[in-house]
Amino acid sequence: MSFIEQTASNQLAVNELFETIQGEGVFTGVAAIFLRLQGCPVGCPWCDTQHTWDKKEADKIAATDLIMKTADTPQWSDLSGEDILALIKTQGYTAKHVVITGGEPCMYDLRELATVLESAGYRLQIETSGTFEILTSADTWVTVSPKLDMPGGFQVRCDAMTRANEIKHPVAMEKHIEALDELLARCPVQPGTTICLQPISQRPRATELAIRTCRLRNWRLSVQLHKYLSIE
Known part of the structure; x- marks a missing residue:
């Protein structure tokens, strides 16, 4: 599988740019602009954006x-931070919370993009697997959804866990809770970091496990609100 190597270039391969509400984690319900980047080598079996995995020149x-896309496709555009800001303004988006997702957004150096958007009054959030170095501004909210033992063979980085403002962990079985415990023991997070459990595919058994564990540990439940509302 081909994928993007992290680069100092200010160009980003953008798969989607759209306005909606954030459906997961701490910012659930917040109006948000989603910037979805192309490329991911992690290979999560349950991934619902597998069309973002490969970056091919033909796409x-x-x-x-890009703005006219109405379906999930692997097509992407090469855009700078200034290009992205211009598209946001052209589209008339009013949300001030920008979620950078993928794919795996931290395959890119996001510092220039952060400078451009934060200077224009936007708050940034990155959703990452924690398997790449996080290069962004100090004010960016970092959500690490740690991907453990995935087919791509990438390890969750301790520096990513330390940088995280929020851990959002997908769960279906007790072993997923145990794997998170092992990761937190190996790579502790900062005091005050929010830990969210997110049931995989809204399965009742997974949801019950997540609720029970959140109650016992005073963690937070993330229910993928956008899927219940059938919105993007």
Whole structure:
């Protein structure tokens, strides 16, 4: 599988840019602009954005075509931070919370993008697997959804766990809770970091496990609100 190597270039391979509400984690219910980047080598079996895994030159399209996309496709546009800001303004988006997701957004150096958007009054949130170095501004809210023992063979980085403002862990079985405990023992988070459990695919058994564990540990439940509402 081909994927993007992290680079100092200010160009980002953008798969989608759209406005909705954040459906997961601490910012659930907040109006948000989603910036979805192309490329991910982690290989999560339950991933619902597998069309973002590979970055192929044949799938490159113009920014004007990107905005017109109405379905999940591997097509992407090469955009700078200034290009992205211009698209946000052109589209008339009013949300001030920008969620950078993927794919795996931390395959890119996001510091220039953060400077551009924060200077324009936006708050940034990154959703990452924690398997790449996190290069962004100090004010960016970092959500690490640790991907353990995935087919890609990447390890969750301790520096990513330390940087996290929020841990959002997908669970279906007790072994997923145990794996998170082992990770937290190996890579402790900072005091005050929010830990959310997110049932995989809204399965009743997974949801019951997540609720029970959150009650016992005073953690937080993340229910993927956008899926219940059938919105993007």
